[in-house]
Amino acid sequence: MTTVTKFSRRSFGAMMLASTAACARPPAIPPLPEVQPFLEGYGPIQDAGYNLPGIPTEYLQGVNRRMSGIYNGEAGPNTLDVDPYAKFLYHVRRDGTTTRYPVGVGRAGRSIRGSATMKLMREWPGWTPTQNMLRTEPEVYGPFRAGIPGGLRSPLGARALYLYRGSRDTFYRIHGTNDLESIGNSGSAGCIRMFNQDVIHLYNQIEAPMKVLIRSREESLRVDPENYGRGIELPAKIISPEELLGPEAEALDRPPEFDDA
Template identity: 60%
Template sequence: MIDLTQNRRAFLGLAGTALLTACAPRTPSDVFSQTSPEGTTESFTPVEGYGTIVDNGYTLPAVPPQYLQWPNRRQVVYYEGSAVPGDIEIDPYAKFLYYVMDNGTAWRYPIAVGRAGLSLKSTTVIRRKKEWPGWQPTRNMLRTQPDVYGPFAGGVPGGLASPLGARALYLYRGGKDSYYRIHGTNDLGSIGNSGSAGCIRLFNHDIIDLYDRVSVPTTVKIRSQEESLRIVGPEFSPRGVELPPKIVSPESIYGATDIALDQ
């Protein structure tokens, strides 16, 4: 099981911190301000690897620390699943995605899992990936929750407002698009939880990191509930709560706006 001893947990934390420093995009170390839903202003120092990112002309704001409480941040862990190096394994119950490396470890990313993601049971293959993808609600979304998705029936172009976030990995089954996606999200509070819509979501900072590691094709394995409980234990499996669907405006994310710096 993951993190069986304090020494092991300490190793994982140190390894994750060291590799975050080595691999993460360089971000400012300034103190940032955020406005809470109640209208109060709070200051914070960004967590390493989760500061402001300028990417393709868009500025992603730093992720506030309250969303990054352990284990809700990417780190290197011992890998105890059955996927081979270079593959991805998703644990929809513990809300983790693993990118498996060849030294017995894996990058572990916290995820949110929508109802569509929970129905993803079989192995799929990443055959396409896209930066700053656009998004359009499915007919089922429009039919079952028109109040949430109706205003977006015409689609949302790629950018900070897109519910697919900064990157998307497209999962195929038998050579055909499965319509499942691994993608970024603006809904920071969803990470570590389940939602009634969406597939497999990561912090935008994490999907950018994962995107650069993943090649095409990459096999994606789904961990069963029995495997999840055996490997990570009852401390993490299951993890999180089910949240109602919502579309998060970029303007509500601590001042983020759909600004292209070179325009």
């Protein structure tokens, strides 16, 4: 005897839905966007209302990053010791320790030499090319002869330290930059460039006035022969912030937002 099972329209519909659900594949979950890893101290930071991007690790290979240790150079305490041949700046503390920062320096024959005094410190400084810059490389600096106010467009970056000899401004600066490739190389018109993250870090550790020593070739060879001649010489250029900052470029024309203090 054959038993025939009867289904109501409602029960049959429920079975069909269950069967369909069992066979359907779960919806695909889109992959999470890849997070750019940054070395400690070189990630994105907020400063004066700006979002500064992190430094990609490709620019921080080997010795081309901030390091701290015992100072073994020839400068006195409470000094900034710049080695234009090894492309480093040392903040020499009173206790004999130091933080070493990678820098970009001037091309051959364009770097400051000897000693100077850092007398002024500025956050988000404006920049105007010198008459010598305009005369020797008008194709690079001519469009900026009127100057650039402080902010994301300024080639001096997030901070600048102004070097003097006596009461005379040397027009050389230690400053931040958006030209990441220049750090560890020779490529500026003579100033000493740092990653913005590094120049902010240094700025927060020091006070003016402060002695600055620029090592001679002989001193560099004595103290750091291993890194002597590090880097290559690059042509002069000014990096457009739009190329680097992406969405943050909307804030290019907004002045920095300083605390009331």
